[in-house]
Amino acid sequence: MSEEKQFSRRDFLKTTGVATGGIIGGSLLGGLIGFNIDGNSSDNSKDSGDHEDGGQEEHGGHGDGGTFDVPDKGRIFFENDSDFATIEAAMERIFPETDVGPGAKALGAAYFLDGQLAGAYGFNSKEYMQGPFHEGLPTQGYQSNLNRGEYFRLGLKKLQDEAQDRFEESFSNIDEDKQDEILQDFQDDKVDFGVPKSTATSGYFFTMLRSATLEGAYCDPIYHGNRNMEGWKMKQFPGHQHSYLDVIDADDFKEIDPLPNFG
Secondary structure, three states, X not given: OOHHHOOOHHHHHHHHHHHHHHHHHOOOOOXXXXXXXXXXXXXXXXXOOEOOOOOEOOOOOOOOOOOOOOOOOOOOOOOOHHHHHHHHHHHHHHOOOOOOOOOHHHHOHHHHHHHHHOOHHHHOOOXXXXXXXXOOOOOOOOOOOOOHHHHHHHHHHHHHHHHHHHHOOOHHHOOHHHHHHHHXXXXXXXXXXXXXXXXXXXXXXXXXXXXXXXXXXXXXXXXXXXXXXXHHHHHOOOEOOOOOOOXXXXXXXXXXXXXXXXX
16 A cells, blocks of 8 residues: 555544534535545644644634644635635625624635535535426425536626626625625525526525525534634534533533534
């Protein structure tokens, strides 16, 4: 066996354990976990806590100062900067930064979506994708003949087209009020995608984008969103605690620092 294909028993157990626990957490979760595209374990990120942009992804354990690193650089699905800037800007308007805490961009929601679209969620690999195709009812789920990756690419193109047609500028460069105007028309299903409604609509694209934004803000940090568990902290969610035996009999309310999937 070649050296680059070898990995330890610890790597295997950790990766499969994370996959088993993570898929339960949400509808998008369960994409690329544990190993990078080149086949190396994500443990390689521990060699340095600093990323290329000087940022540091450190997540504390339960009062013991433990940390782990989740690399968030290196996109898989969004191949160019313009598309990624557009999706980041749109997500930020859906989940903006406030006095309460960071917005979608700072939480890494776009990196979360990037990983999901590159995996089973983006390819609809676990869903029936044969015809006939009809426009879905509000009570139905995904009905398009496109997979979600193709749907998002079409939606991103229409976001850019609308920004160019209305303001002669890219979506990520127009001001927030103009971004909101476009996104509101998407939500109200007023933007013509130029394809049959059974294939794609602006309203359903907005629904998927909003869901992905919220899941990226509150997912386990291993999925590259919810950086530093700030989404959990805003909700006072304790994360994956091993036990509450040390606080269950406390007389007063006990605030617990959130714990990630493997802290």
